Amino acid sequence: MSSNILLDVSKVTLTFGGVKALTDVSFSVNKGEVFSIIGPNGAGKTSMLNCISGRYQPNSGSVRFKDQEITRLKPDKRSVLGLGRTFQNLALFGHMSVLDNIMVGRHHLLKNNFATGPLYWFSGTQNEEIKHRAAVEEIIDFLEISHIRKKQAGTLSYGLRKRVELARAIALKPDLILLDEPMAGMNQEEKEDMARFILDLNEEWGMTVVMIEHDMGVVMGISNRVMVLDFGCKIAEGLPEEIMANDHVRKAYLGEEDEMLEQLEASL
Amino acid sequence: MITLSMRPCGDFRTSYKADNQIFETKTIRWLTMASIGLLCFAPMVLDAYFLTLFIQISYLGIAALGLNILVGFTGQISLGHGAFFGFGAFASAWLNNSFGIPVWLAIPLAGWLTMVVGMLFGSPAARIKGLYLAIATLAAQFIIEDFFARAEWFSGGAYGAAAEPFTLFGFAFDSDESFFYVALFALVFMTLWATNLMRSRDGRAFVAVRDHYLSAEIMGISLNWYRLLSFGVSSFFAGIGGALYGHYLGFVSAEGFTLMMSVQFLAMIIIGGLGSVKGAILGTIFIVLLPEVLESTVALMAETGLVSHGSLTEGMAYLKEMAIGLVIILFLIFEPQGLAHRWKQIKAYWKFYPFAY
Ligand SMILES: Nc1ncnc2c1ncn2[C@@H]1O[C@H](COP(=O)(O)OP(=O)(O)OP(=O)(O)O)[C@@H](O)[C@H]1O
Numbered sequence: 350m351s352s353n354i355l356l357d358v359s360k361v362t363l364t365f366g367g368v369k370a371l372t373d374v375s376f377s378v379n380k381g382e383v384f385s386i387i388g389p390n391g392a393g394k395t396s397m398l399n400c401i402s403g404r405y406q407p408n409s410g411s412v413r414f415k416d417q418e419i420t421r422l423k424p425d426k427r428s429v430l431g432l433g434r435t436f437q438n439l440a441l442f443g444h445m446s447v448l449d450n451i452m453v454g455r456h457h458l459l460k461n462n463f464a465t466g467p468l469y470w471f472s473g474t475q476n477e478e479i480k481h482r483a484a485v486e487e488i489i490d491f492l493e494i495s496h497i498r499k500k501q502a503g504t505l506s507y508g509l510r511k512r513v514e515l516a517r518a519i520a521l522k523p524d525l526i527l528l529d530e531p532m533a534g535m536n537q538e539e540k541e542d543m544a545r546f547i548l549d550l551n552e553e554w555g556m557t558v559v560m561i562e563h564d565m566g567v568v569m570g571i572s573n574r575v576m577v578l579d580f581g582c583k584i585a586e587g588l589p590e591e592i593m594a595n596d597h598v599r600k601a602y603l604g605e606e607d608e609m610l611e612q613l614e615a616s617l
Numbered sequence: 618m619i620t621l622s623m624r625p626c627g628d629f630r631t632s633y634k635a636d637n638q639i640f641e642t643k644t645i646r647w648l649t650m651a652s653i654g655l656l657c658f659a660p661m662v663l664d665a666y667f668l669t670l671f672i673q674i675s676y677l678g679i680a681a682l683g684l685n686i687l688v689g690f691t692g693q694i695s696l697g698h699g700a701f702f703g704f705g706a707f708a709s710a711w712l713n714n715s716f717g718i719p720v721w722l723a724i725p726l727a728g729w730l731t732m733v734v735g736m737l738f739g740s741p742a743a744r745i746k747g748l749y750l751a752i753a754t755l756a757a758q759f760i761i762e763d764f765f766a767r768a769e770w771f772s773g774g775a776y777g778a779a780a781e782p783f784t785l786f787g788f789a790f791d792s793d794e795s796f797f798y799v800a801l802f803a804l805v806f807m808t809l810w811a812t813n814l815m816r817s818r819d820g821r822a823f824v825a826v827r828d829h830y831l832s833a834e835i836m837g838i839s840l841n842w843y844r845l846l847s848f849g850v851s852s853f854f855a856g857i858g859g860a861l862y863g864h865y866l867g868f869v870s871a872e873g874f875t876l877m878m879s880v881q882f883l884a885m886i887i888i889g890g891l892g893s894v895k896g897a898i899l900g901t902i903f904i905v906l907l908p909e910v911l912e913s914t915v916a917l918m919a920e921t922g923l924v925s926h927g928s929l930t931e932g933m934a935y936l937k938e939m940a941i942g943l944v945i946i947l948f949l950i951f952e953p954q955g956l957a958h959r960w961k962q963i964k965a966y967w968k969f970y971p972f973a974y
């Protein structure tokens with residue numbers, strides 16, 4: 350059983366000055382799952398992803414990935430281990446072409462460097478670049494963005510930028526991919542495309558997915574399991590249908606009075 | 618319209634290799650090769666004055682290329698580039714004089730040595746940014762200048778150092794006509810070096826660090842290393858440029874490598890276009906030719922009696938410096954993307970003139 354766990358988060362607490370963004374949050378994600386994190390605005394969802402990807406370091410608790418302690422590891426070292434992510438606020442390299450953005454994702458897989466790269470034709474760099482270009486083109490085809498591959502990333506529409514960001518994260522060849530609101534700001538059609546991509550990613554590319562999303566329809570439709578955060582605390586975890594039936598969750602979302610939440614608020 | 622590809626209609630790419638070419642079209646490639654070929658005949662037709670200008674453009678342009686990698690592509694700042702240029706000049710002369718390393722080998726070695734020194738002085742870049750980094754590199758400028766004055770074993774101190782001419786198979790490139798070829802080769806070689814760097818892994822990493830350092834880090838790019846490496850690469854170019862300068866003049870003395878020179882390098886890349894290989898060269902051409910054009914204009918005006926001879930020629934030195942300052946300000950206001958951008962627009966205009974088909 351334990352060998353099936355890809356990501357294990359245990360008792361993570363994160364504070365900003367006086368604000369407790371996360372309190373004692375524990376959960377684990379199995380290989381091959383689509384695991385969603387939901388919760389109201391400011392619940393600590395992005396903070397959770399940041400602790401996993403290394404942007405923030407928790408005050409206490411631990412994060413283990415592939416049976417390896419990564420709590421204090423630098424973000425760039427984590428991507429080498431097989432961790433990729435997208436951001437809630439668009440984070441593309443705005444002045445680069447779409448193609449180059451995605452090629453940056455291959456960074457840790459490429460071997461050419463500042464000394465061999467300039468000797469392009471004589472150091473094998475050309476062949477290496479072409480080989481990885483082919484892999485990148487596969488991702489471009491998969492996400493249906495071949496028509497914009499030469500465009501400057503900063504000039505694209507919101508929906509396309511989200512898609513390019515996903516492409517860039519896939520290019521890392523991660524075993525675990527973290528998606529922070531991949532469908533925010535999209536219309537229904539774009540959302541459906543994105544949901545399909547995430548499912549394909551999971552089923553055909555074999556990536557485990559941890560996703561934050563506000564659209565309940567999508568979350569319930571494609572997740573294997575769901576975790577709910579509110580005020581930095583985990584208030585529920587389970588199968589989508591269990592979560593839908595959960596009183597606390599409904600109240601947290603509908604803003605109804607809820608004793609447990611009130612207690613939580615008071616204690617913070 | 619300007620963001621469109623510059624390829625003519627019907628020129629479709631069939632392989633990734635073809636798509637990764639340095640030159641956008643066969644015509645541009647052919648034209649570039651032809652101009653380099655034509656330049657090879659320059660020493661036979663042009664007089665020494667123009668050859669000197671070209672040689673200047675070459676060694677300064679190589680250094681400006683390096684600074685553009687640091688400032689334009691990686692988004693950092695340096696006020697010490699002139700000192701690194703000087704370090705390359707002294708280092709190459711020193712390697713040749715003290716260890717008998719032939720000049721053709723001493724030049725690249727001086728480049729690598731300057732790279733190490735650049736990374737040493739660039740190490741604050743891993744921690745600080747912007748104005749603070751500017752001040753730290755300013756300190757580097759003064760420390761290195763002071764080192765030139767004191768380290769007699771290295772630089773000859775107040776006397777300066779002699780630099781042997783560039784020699785290959787017993788032939789000494791010691792005249793303007795012959796050194797022209799060394800300069801031309803070096804400029805083409807280093808331009809290719811920079812272009813290839815920018816289309817391979819570490820070049821992309823530099824731009825990624827500039828555009829969005831947080832996601833660069835998530836992509837597996839070590840911020841500390843690339844901020845440092847960028848200083849190294851930029852100093853490498855400065856060192857090569859400086860070494861060429863030394864062996865061209867035959868003598869290196871510490872006075873020239875001042876803060877003013879560092880600022881001039883910055884002016885070149887701002888005017889030429891930040892983050893453009895072509896821009897660094899265009900900017901260098903501009904800054905080298907500007908005072909020459911000014912001077913000949915003033916001379917012409919004096920001859921025709923438009924202005925009195927004495928006053929203007931005496932003020933020439935001030936006029937030059939003021940002109941550079943004025944041009945930088947004008948460029949910042951009216952052409953913030955530099956000459957490279959203007960060039961692109963002119964190209965776009967011709968592409969569609971009169972019809973692309
Ligand atoms: N860098 C920071 N500095 C200070 N406070 C922060 C920081 N990042 C997050 N917080 C705080 O932590 C809490 C959780 O924020 P977080 O961004 O994780 O929420 P979220 O669940 O992602 O919300 P949303 O749905 O709006 O994206 C909020 O109160 C927020 O103000």
Ligand SMILES: [Mg+2]
Binds near residue numbers: 396
């Ligand atoms: Mg968030």
